[in-house]
Amino acid sequence: MSGGSVTAxxxxxxxxxxxxxxxATFVSDLLEGAGVPATFADAAGAAITxxxxxxxxxxxxxxxxxxxxxxxxxxxxxxxHAKRPLRKLTNVLVVFAGVAVAFGLxxxxxxxxxxxxxxxxxxxxIGFALQDVIKNxxxxxxxxTDRPFRIGDWIEWDDNSGIVExxxxxxxxxxxxxxxxxxxxxxxxxxxxxxxxxxxxxxRLQFLFGIGYDDDIEHATEIIVEEAERHPExxxxxxxxxxxxxxADSYVGLKSRIWIDNPSRADFVKIRGEYVTNVKRRFDEExxxxxxxxxxxxxxxxxxxPAEGAAxxxxx
Numbered sequence: 159m160s161g162g163s164v165t166a167x168x169x170x171x172x173x174x175x176x177x178x179x180x181x182a183t184f185v186s187d188l189l190e191g192a193g194v195p196a197t198f199a200d201a202a203g204a205a206i207t208x209x210x211x212x213x214x215x216x217x218x219x220x221x222x223x224x225x226x227x228x229x230x231x232x233x234x235x236x237x238x239h240a241k242r243p244l245r246k247l248t249n250v251l252v253v254f255a256g257v258a259v260a261f262g263l264x265x266x267x268x269x270x271x272x273x274x275x276x277x278x279x280x281x282x283x284i285g286f287a288l289q290d291v292i293k294n295x296x297x298x299x300x301x302x303t304d305r306p307f308r309i310g311d312w313i314e315w316d317d318n319s320g321i322v323e324x325x326x327x328x329x330x331x332x333x334x335x336x337x338x339x340x341x342x343x344x345x346x347x348x349x350x351x352x353x354x355x356x357x358x359x360x361x362r363l364q365f366l367f368g369i370g371y372d373d374d375i376e377h378a379t380e381i382i383v384e385e386a387e388r389h390p391e392x393x394x395x396x397x398x399x400x401x402x403x404x405x406a407d408s409y410v411g412l413k414s415r416i417w418i419d420n421p422s423r424a425d426f427v428k429i430r431g432e433y434v435t436n437v438k439r440r441f442d443e444e445x446x447x448x449x450x451x452x453x454x455x456x457x458x459x460x461x462x463x464p465a466e467g468a469a470x471x472x473x474x
Contacts (some may be wrong), residue, residue: 208260215256223252224423231440243327290343291328297344298327306347307354312422315346360393361421363430367437369411370447375402378412378446385417385436391429393417409449 227248231241287415302325307313311322313332320340330347332340355361369378379400388400396417404411414437417427441448 207263211260211263212253212256215252215259217255219249219252224248231299243298243325247327250457269410290345294328294344298325299346300348301325301330302346306352307357311354312356313347314355315350354420355426360396360417360419361418361426362396363418363426365414365430365434366403367414368404368406368413368439368448369412369441372447373410373446375410376410378441381440381444381446382412382414382437385433386414389429389433389436390424391418392433392463393419 165386173320221396222246226313227245231244265453294430306321309322309325313319313322318332318340320334320338322330323333324331328344329341330344332342334340367378367382369375372386386392387394392398393416398416399412400412402410403413416433418425438445438448
């Protein structure tokens with residue numbers, strides 16, 4: 159059935175219903191004409207009208223409304239994680255409208271009034287019971303509009319980190335680097351600070367190298383920069399840099415800052431590991447020491463031998 163035929167069928171049904179009062183009355187008259195008892199015909203006519211109208215709305219949603227909304231979303235350039243829930247929401251709204259129209263055309267007006275009274279009372283109770291759900295739903299809307307992260311991004315929050323696999327209006331699903339799936343309420347990701355290292359096209363990495371106090375700082379700095387310049391995946395613009403940042407108890411701290419392109423978690427770990435390994439190898443070759451903490455103890459220690467202790471006990 160095409161979208162045009164669905165619309166034509168709906169129009170014909172509404173037009174016919176208008177001539178006889180409403181579609182339910184028209185269907186009831188047809189059933190009575192076919193020999194169905196009047197009492198059963200009225201109930202069956204209302205039920206059939208309700209189902210037919212609801213089916214027409216469902217078909218119209220699938221064949222007309224959702225494709226139209228999809229084209230609009232594509233024209234706006236939205237990501238897949240935003241388009242999927244919006245299409246689902248469109249389906250829900252169309253079906254809800256279909257239920258309301260179907261109730262009216264089926265002649266369930268009194269039922270709708272009673273239902274509205276019950277719904278008003280139930281809405282208040284449900285609102286209190288679903289405070290967290292509503293809070294997460296609103297947070298999900300903010301995630302879709304503000305776009306702090308997208309599907310496929312590597313994010314960090316609290317003591318957690320991972321790759322975003324799915325974003326819905328209530329929860330966000332994150333796959334950790336240990337291959338665990340975290341289902342995170344959206345409110346946690348909007349109320350707290352979220353780090354998104356891959357939000358931009360480049361990412362700066364930092365590493366603190368410790369050298370001995372007797373080592374040549376300038377020579378160590380040259381080695382650190384040279385190894386960064388030699389690595390094919392470390393950018394030359396911005397250029398690598400090294401700064402003396404610490405004078406610790408057992409080492410002098412040289413902090414290296416390098417930049418990588420198109421960052422991901424795998425790139426970050428791989429590149430940093432290769433770079434630090436290369437610097438360590440050069441330090442070993444050039445005789446530059448990476449010291450470890452040492453403690454010097456001073457003072458005297460007095461020891462009592464067992465013989466002296468025994469003699470002291472004998473005198474008593």
